[in-house]
Amino acid sequence: MVRMSYSGGGIMTPSQDSEVTPSRTKDREDVALAARGDVRAFARLYGAHSARIFNLARRMTSSDSAVDITQDIFLRAWEKLGTFRGESAFGTWLHRLAINVILARRSTLRNEQRRISDEEGIMETLPARPGRSDLGLDFERAMERLPEGAKAVFVLYDVEGFQHEEIGEMLGISSGTSKAQLHRARMILRRHLTR
């Protein structure tokens, strides 16, 4: 897994970010064209990156809202292509932008933090082993049902590969809270591993 490094300035740097790969070069060319209004170039960028962005949106929010959010993300990207400076890979820039859009969509950060604190103690109420009804849930459906704070941290850490400090900065929580939310999510999800 590629661990992402979030600089805090809106730029994330995955480990291979400094590499000049053919796909990255192609992205750069397409970004330059799209920034001048070439929709075909933007369509190629969409083709190359939409699956990852769509799945990020789906996991961070819900399957129901993922289409609308992905649309918003790409329209925002289209608007902001001119601000892409090429210091990171386009995919990294887009991913960061996507997270911003997703987080903005999830009501407000303040509400999110309040929800996280409201969830304190939830683990104590969970059964140590799955009940029969839990076993019918698909793992990803179970992810979707996680408490919002735990879901965000789980997706960002275990699926997307961010570090707790980066996640804390993105979500406006401490890295300690991020660790607690991750553990909370994993403890809930272990009950859904049978499928």
Add this chain to the structure above:
Amino acid sequence: MHDPWIERLSEYLDEGLSRSDREALEQHLLRCRECASTVEELTAVRKRARNLTEARVPAELWSRIESSIAAGRVRSLPSPEAARGQGVRGSGREGTARSFRGGRISFSLPELVAASLAVAVLSGGGVFAWMRVSGKAPLGSSSVAQAPQSGTAGERPGEAKPLVRQDVAPIATEQARNLAASNATMPGATAPEAVSERRTEATPHEEAIAELRKALAKERDRLDPATVRTLESNLAIIDLAIDQAKRALAADPANTYVKEHLAETMRRKIELLQRATMLASTTGAEGTR
């Protein structure tokens, strides 16, 4: 009794414990079956998270994005009123990233009608011209039949030469061509050439049109009856242009010019419907204040 080590197991897996804590926990795991079992389960969760199946992106998503981009682009072009220094309502940039389901009114309906008429008639004229030079029978409306026909005089049937886009479409810029071409190349999007082969299967454009038609039907009572008549009349002209393009494409599936016009005309219809729906919604909202 709650085992305090339970809360540290994820940190242990992620190598976040200090050396002394890690050693103490490992000693604990030798004695505690519950914690040892939980470590195995959490390890499995972590592994599962790294091997999730990617869901397919819905095929219609690109069409929606493209339509929104197109709508923003059209608005950024100067209208005749703007060119005369009269300005255009709501021409701010904020709507460029407008959602398919939301946004602001940026054209008045007369502006929309004028624009759609121009596109429909001129597009229809282009297709009509192509059909004439290629020996196909013209289809229907006299309004389209009277549209400008460029570069066709004196040419014999069967000797169609490629038509020049700027002859027939005032807003057929390089960007518009890009839009049309991108629509044909996007994964999951319905390629124009598929239209003739799949006439009974709704394309993403057609699905969007149906959805907008439904939305407009709910709101149309809020529009002035004369406006509705004008709108329907212009939609009918656009429909005719679409039908002509489809038939032309069925006769010559490889004709890029017709493909582009079909895609573009359908997008114009979507745009007109979108804006009419928004106008109706806005009118209704203003009426309730």
